[in-house]
Amino acid sequence: MTKKVLKVILLFIISAALLAGCAMGPRAESAPGLSAGESAVYVSYMQHVYKVDTKIGSELWRFPVTGSVQVVLYAPPLLNENSIFVGDLANKFHQLDAAGGSELWSFTQAKGWFQAKAATNGNVIIAPSSDRNVYALNMDGTLKWKFSGEFGFVAEPLIIGDSVIIAGLDHKLIALNIENGDLLWETELKGSLIAPPAYDAASGSLFVGSLGKELLSIDSKTGKRNWSFGDNGEITAVYATPILVEDGLIFTDESGKVFALDQATGAVRWTLDAGGETMAGLLRVDDTFVIALEKGELRAYKISDRTPLWTRTLDGKLYTTPVLEAEKIIVAVTKGKVLLQAYDLAGNPVWSFTPAK
């Protein structure tokens, strides 16, 4: 074989590798999936799920121990008693031992990615997939039922008593019977739903935003609209779940504008421009809310009078809603120098976590 032939072959291989992103694993870009509980933080990113100690930010375990480009994880892990439930982009859903990170079982019947955080009531695990199915699994990993929709699901399910509320990319918010998957009601919104609704148990209302530049209050029993906000072009797309504050709610739109509405009527109480685009949700810490801006800024404001408290800048992008655990605000960074950064409630850096290679 001549040198010229080899050169041509090499050129084609390089071109193909560039096109294929050098790897034949799932071709998807997403943000770290973050959750916390029992003095630990769990983060799914790229080839692993990491359990990190919240005191000093050290790695306690990782799953799988040896990563593979074929297996990518972005779904926020669900902590339930001594188990972690998490799905991957290799179409598998796993139960892990929370203490050691070993796999207890995996569900392999899905044909699409698991990107959303799962939900459980202790008897059933609800795991939405991008294969257009919502899977309900028994606690031993066997299939209990599945519900098929028109499009994939990326939002975490919300369990309210005997029903499970699912926000879909197909613009629909649906309620299913958690025992058998029967459709209880459905409500169509203007745009796709990326995040689950917030639920106020006192009023029985759900508050959900969509890419259709709207935020709705919906009755959780019937699916009927109580009110809608954004019909006059007040907001842009909503990618995150609102936070509930007494009789009000606070949410942010993609442009970084923060709105406080009255839960009962949807009337605007105040607005605030956070100064940058965002798709992450807000974190409430007592009378403070924290907003993560896409450009890498973390900002804290006092809820009562919207006074800016502090701003921290990170190297990388912020797409993940920060979590609060053991008096620390923990934020996951996309394409940054660190994967996790922890702050105390005054915004002082405490530790950072970068996975060892």
Add this chain to the structure above:
Amino acid sequence: MWDTLIIQPFTNVLLAITLVVKNFGVAIILFTLLIKLITYPLTAKQLKQTAAIQELQNSPRYKKMMEKYRDNKEKLAEEQMKLYKETGTSPFGSCLPTLIQFPIIIGLYQSIMKAMAATPIEILRLERLVYPFLDATKIIPIQNRFLWMDLGQPERLAVFGIQIPILAIIVVATTWLQTKVMEPPSTGAGDQAAAMSKSMNLYMPILMGWMAYSLASGLALYFLVSNLATVVQYSVTGRSNWSKILPFLKTKTPEAKPAPIVVLPDEDEDEDDEEEIETPKPTSKPSARAMVKQQRPPQKRKK
């Protein structure tokens, strides 16, 4: 810059087609064909230039020159450039259309990838790419079911419980067909172009098949349509070599010999070059330029 000039317009055209035909699979097919149609003049120019170079390289003068300056690469290069200038060809002539097409092909690939947004971040980016008049809320999510495929996932068709990658197999077949049709006729032993084509026939189908097997089927569909469109383009321009695939198409007449090019001695030619180069009688249709040269009366060198 790249996103604004290439990715954004491409993605919006793809999405606009999707809105009209209400099917992302059909939109990928139409969009690929549209791009192929737009870049057709470049492809045709490239094919023409490639053919001209091949014709030139098969000419007795070129072969003789190669033989003569085998051990003097500098002189050989000089003579080659002279010949290219005389015949109005350029070895880089076929590169320019390819270079222009390359970003378009990459842009086409990337716009299909962007449109198949499946994660929240990808959806966010797609939403920002969509021009306001197209209304992203109506477009997202994209219905990516096409025939038996989910265009966002690698394709498999269950046949008696066995998951068969039909599309990847078809991509392998059409890539082979494409490389075979594009294969230049061999000019004999030691023909590097033919050797390269033979290697391509082997490696390209495997490579493309592996990509079609592993990546989202929307991209595999693009590979398939692109392959078929290239085969059709080659056939339309008369450059296809179907006899390689269908041997019965071969004519029984003796193999056509390349068109000769009569040497027109230059004023400053060396003494060695004075000897007349024998040109065999043409058995196939010579190129237009060669014909013009053949019709000219032989020139006498001034002494």
